[in-house]
Amino acid sequence: MPQRSTPKAQDGPHPTARRRELDVRPLLAAGHEPFTEIMAALEDLGPGDVLALRAPFNPRPLHAVMRRRGYRHSVSKQGPRDVEVLYWRDAEAPGPPSHTPGSGEPPDVAEIIDVRGLTPPEPMERTLAALEHLPSGQALVQINERIPAFLIPVLEERGFAYTVADDPSGYRTTIWHRPA
8 A cells, every 4th residue: 555655844835934925916906016015025034934925816927936036836726816825945945046136236228118008928029129139238128017027037037137116107127138
């Protein structure tokens, strides 16, 4: 008769881990992108802590961003338009890479593109096309009415550094080549 294995700590967060709760459903309902708030909540997490995120859907693009930062996740549906996602790091997992997006000073801006009012995927397509010609040591600024949640994993995958700032004109995403 096969024996059941006992779950290991790495199969999920430790049951006694401190939970940091963040419900982004009201932000999304009001038309706001919650990416900045989610990243700020990560700053409050200590070793072994868990971010318990509540959203109206499974935020798949966010999983890729979090995975690159060393986080694992589990998803559970709590009810209609209510999903809880737990994000945690295993005790032995390294912290975020030293080139964490948003770290360091961006170089001088070579180009500004305004993608407000464009429908997806055009903002991402225009930004990626502009990045193909971005000189090393220069930055590209994308102005958008929302945080470019689908663009961010692509930037990380392609080795770009970036910052996202909220200002009166919308969200300003500054993108540059990560130093070698």
